Amino acid sequence: MGFLKVSSPHAHGPMSTARVMRLVLLATIPGLFSLTWFFGFGTLVNVLWASITALAFEALALKLRKRPIAFYLNDYSALVTAFLLGIALPPGSPFWLIMIGTGFAILICKQLYGGMGYNPFNPAMAAYVMLLISFPVQMTTWLAPQGSFAGDLLGPIDALRYCFGFGRESIDAITMATPLDVLKQNNSLLIEDLWQESAQLGHFAGIGWEWANIGFLLGGLYLLYRRVFTWHAPISMLASLTLLSVLFYDGGSSASGGSPLFHLLSGGTMLGAFFIVTDPVTSAVSNRGRLIYGALIGILVYIIRVWGNYPDAVAFSVLLMNFAAPFIDHYTQPRTYGHKLKDQQGGKS
């Protein structure tokens, strides 16, 4: 038997794509736990159903494209998309809504572009935006947070029931506007009064919401620690969002856009910062590029939340910046060893 003829390097690091994806899935646990604690089992059912459908769609697409199904399903990328979409959708969403979402994400946003690594837009966010535009009623029906598993919190059976369309009528009884909605609709009360009037607003950014965001922050910090991504994009997004909300915070008038803490801990801020903005495929590639990319997303989030028509804006902002990522890459090529930055920039066109 002869020896292998392979080119260097012969050693390989421990990291694999599947491992990266598994780490991402693992990091969603604290956030998922918070969501379940405050909003019941709706989100878990979302995630479960989204995972099943996403894997099915992925397998279907791979079969149609004549690719080895097991090999590609093993990279866990479809599961990550399913998790993110399931988390972003309102708890207890109907099964067809979730299915349309995963179908759009996997078939159109990912496989039609050539599969993993080739998609210009974040599939979960593209699907979320598509659903938000197409089914605004279902997409803005959030459950009221409860604060514990006690009381009339959505149990696992009920969650499944709601999801698959039995007794959906009664779900209205336990829904309410999200804190971002409340703030958006408010035009007469001072922030302080608003907080007192709306019990669900909790301490900073709404009961449940605060904790969900803190959960995703923890997950994100874990991924950062495991070096799954660099700090550049998420930190710069949070920094620009904080900066804008500080600059425009007027102490709590009725026209206020909300406090910096409110912005950091409500809606999809932390999920976006650590799980969406860090999506490597659709973001800028260099560290400098990621700083710019993250900062612009933070700015867009604030602008749309405060002056736009939609209460939350992470999905829109991410999609808009997905467009801009190649452009950012073009201007943020790092300085190579032995080169002067000026020469290098001049050399490209």
Next chain:
Amino acid sequence: MRKIWDIHGGIHPAENKHQSLLKPIENAGIPAQLILPLAQHIGAPASPIVNVGERVLKGQMIAEAKGFVSAPVHAPTSGTIAAIESRVIPHPSGMSANCIVIDTDGKDEWIDHHGVEDYSALSKLDLVDRIRQAGIAGMGGAGFPAAVKLSTRDDKPIETLILNGTECEPYITADDILMRERAAEIIAGAEILRHIIKPNKETLIGVEDNKPEGIAALKKAAEGTGIEIVVFPTKYPSGGEKQLIQILTGKEVPSGGLPSDVGIVCQNIGTATAIYRAIQFGEPLISRITTVTGEACGQAQNYEVLLGTPVQYLLDKSGFDKENCIRLIMGGPMMGYTLQDTAVPVVKTSNCILAPTVAELPPPPPAQACIRCGMCAEACPVSLLPQQMYWFSRAQEHEKLENHQLFDCIECGACSYVCPSNITLVQYYRASKAEIRQAQQDKIKAERSKERFEARTARLEQEEAEKEAKRAARMAAAKAKAAAAANAPEASKADIIQAALERSKAKKAEPADPAQAAIARAQAKRDGGAEEESPQEKTERLQKLLASAEKRLVAAKEKLALAQEQQSDNADAFATAVSKTEEKLSAIQKELSEHQASQAPAKTEPAGESTDPAQAAIARALAKRAGAGADESAEDKTTRLQNVVATTEKRLAAAQQKLALAQEQNDANVGAFATGVEKTQAKLDAVKKELADHQATLGENAAAEQATSDDPVQAAIERAKAAREAQANMSEADKIKQTLESLENRIAKSKEKLEAARAAGDDKAEILADSLAKLEDKLATAQQQLSQT
């Protein structure tokens, strides 16, 4: 504490160095056969200076350096040269190259060698030359001839001398063990290098912090020398020359530049040891320390190996387990290359032989899609964007690759190491580099052939343009003349000027090259011939023909006269030729007059009733020429008669001479000679009378005759006559000599004329060239005759 800089990126692969450090350096011994590639270094291969069958001694030079960037090869032990042939060499491609094969004799007999007592007394040039003669090439891996690196220029002062003891590749411990066991030699080598380079700031030895024993040994040996041991955190690939320079000095070697550009010279510590042994003991580079390691080796350790030792020999010594090993690597796991054949030898750059088990370095899994995670960019020590380059490489976007500094990639493999999708990034870059280099070569080739093609096209176009211009000029001239006949003189003048301008333009367009000009003229002529002739052109052509026919007639007559005079056998043939030429001449004359006659009404018709002065002038001139042509028969008769008179006179003279001679010698033939003289006299008288009669009839045309006496033909005939008269009393040889002289004169004149005609761009040049060639032929014949007589 000294300031240490950090390099971008880098990785921390499992070191696996301890396995081979358990035992000290062991001498690997002398294998039965040594295989020494002629190219063990970067640069031109060495050139063998021994023959097959020759006995060589240890340390004897067996191949000399070829060129500046090259290194000689020495016999690592005594033995006989078994072969100089192509063998498999250590190379990623598994290719073969010329090697000198030595059958060792086990005596290990040294050649006479001695070191330098005090190197500091020697000049830099002397020391560098000794290093060159010792065949020392960089022993860290690249194998750049050490002497070349040390040949620094005085105008580029060196600030820092760096010795590289980093050894950042996993598994390899050759430098580590060298530091542990031979620190003093390293320091001694460093001092020699310091003496050669004379760094004006410092001498540093850079070592990663994972070699505490080596560092301690070096520090001890370096005490009091001023050589600083700089320890820095372990990170791959800190041992790259450019990376080490950045870590120790914060300076970056400019892209495409050399360390000396930033005042730095960098050498491996193994090289320093080799330099020490070369200078101190006069030992050339014939062995090195090589790590043999990997779990498939029963005992991993470092060997002092003779260069040329087959890898199989070392594996056998190390308890190699073939069953457990699917890849054999020369070098480390990051930058080493796989070997296909265990017969390949250890060379100057072979720092490690790695025989891992399957579990240790499993075969690469299939690559997944790139998710642009950017881990490769994080790991890249030269701040490239590997994943971008990967996409460009797959799409073969060479320009973008170059804009992304593909050629600054040091192929360290850090990007591939971290890639979660197992993409063989470095392989893509290597392939793209080769493609771009090939494309550059092809581009140069294509540009050359493009130039050739363009030059050819331009040449053809120019020729075509010349033809066109000539054609246009002829057309314009014909039109102008026709217009002159038709229009007012003022208008025709303008046209004539226009035509003249065009002609001069066409002339200017002519290239300077006479050969090309001749070809163009010939082509133009041919083209012109194919075209419909204008009446004017026909007239001109006929007149030209007439003139040349006249000339030929004169020449033929001359020849005839000469032949008759010499009573040559050819006289009859000449006479026929003359009559034929006369016939031809008259035919042409007839054709010309007919043509002119047919043209006359045509020309006068458009002119209408008004008598055009230009037309009249042309007609007069034509008539005159036609008249002159007709007169020629009378003229000819005169000359013929004159010729006959001349020849008869000559014959008479000759006959009289002979008679006188006969009388003197009382020859029996005197009577016959006397009769001959009388007859000749009678003939002469008759001819003279005829001539007188003929001239009398021509009396009226005396003025015309006077004019024709200026005729060159007439003049030529007269000259010929004079010459013949002069020849009458000459010997045969003298006559021929005379002929030769005249021919030479004529040739000279013809040449002058030809040159003048060419300078003026005259069409006659062709005719002149023709006649010149004929004259030269004649000259050659005459010379032959002369040599025969």
